[in-house]
Amino acid sequence: MAKKLYIKTYGCQMNVYDSERIAEVLAPIGFVLSDTSDDADMVILNTCHIREKAAEKVYSELGRLRKQKATKEKAGGRMILGVTGCVAQAEGAEVLKRAPYVDLVFGPQTYHRLPEMVARAVRQHGQVLDTDFPEDNKFDSLPSTRTVEGATAFLTVQEGCDKFCTYCVVPYTRGAEYSRPVGQVLKEAQALVRAGAVEITVLGQNVNAYHGTGTDGEEWGLAQLIREIAAIKGLDRIRYITSYPAEMTDELIEAHADIAKLMPYLHLPIQSGADSVLKAMNRQHTVAHYKTIVQKLRKAVPDIALSSDFIVGFPGETDADFEETLKLVEEIQFIQTYSFKYSARPGTPAALLDSQDEYHVPEAVKATRLARLQAALNGNTLAFNLGAVGQTYPVLLERLGKTPGYLVGRSPYMQTVVVAAPEHFLHTIQNVLMTQAGPNSLQGELVNSAQRATA
Ligand code: 5AD
């Protein structure tokens, strides 16, 4: 009998990738993915530690699952409850203490050992904690076949971070920077395409710092890796995320100009528009440096769309600093952004600063700044979407729309596009004329749909 596995994923795409791989590791021992935790035989929370709110969500979800687990046990069954991801890595023992009904806590580097951990938990009926940074690399023992749900797939090529931005927990939870060897990445990319991927998003916490061993034994950068991935037949689109500005090489910028499959979109977090704040954050770029990168990118690919991350209320951020951020946003015109209120993370240098009154930015100030920033950013996104009306873009149709007869896809610039299209167009790229734009999506019409629908 198949056992039901439910995985809930929080946080970034790297967690989404890990969750897919966890399911693949558990499949040979009889676990089949389910889309609900009801009656599941195993539930895994793949968690995020980046901001306090993200971490707290995990404990409230665990409280809910505790009841389901008890119900299942009363009926004579068993629900194995596991926690992985960055909360598990950062506070493993604490999770077991705060939620003693959790069976397994394992880090993002040890899930290849899950079959053994599950066996131990079942045998001993006790708690299992495995948050090592092990000698054996998980990528060497993960299954070589891949399953792809839709048309687009994630592929982690680099993990960890040595940058130590002063606000960030990632260097502590994900460890030192590590790049997978090129040969291994290429094999996985081929497996993804064989399994139906039309688009691959190459992932890494600092993906543009990628420096894996190449097929020639030399160290390769991301541009060279992408070039090889682009040679795979049947793959149409490549994206990569997340990039660190100071690692944006000319070679990678040029790759945007001459690899047709590399989409004209780049997520390049700047965090703040004030040099003093960037310095206190230990970012290795200034505003001027960032602008130079943008200029080069736009010279190489005039239509490149840029997205970014921002933190408001970093300890010591003044009103004038914040105005600089607004000025930068106006100047660069990002098409998509993620902005957050600074959240003090235990153990990080910025948390120490934040604990001093003269640096701490009050919650109300943070809230006002975030609202102002988001209003400006949303204005940019809407303007960009409105500018698309009347244009025809190739759209990768990724999923069924809410309304029957409609499909939802993505433009090269990552815009969500809703279009009336036959279901057999799912997972294909079609030319779509943009007819209407809103802040979050565009509507369009298939171009030459009559011929295409019967093609
Ligand atoms: N507080 C608020 N935002 C944070 N980020 C990272 N750490 C923090 C923190 N302590 C944001 C950054 C990063 C994104 C993934 O999350 O903007 O780019």
Ligand code: SF4
């Ligand atoms: Fe965190 Fe900075 Fe590393 Fe990004 S570059 S993961 S923000 S420390």
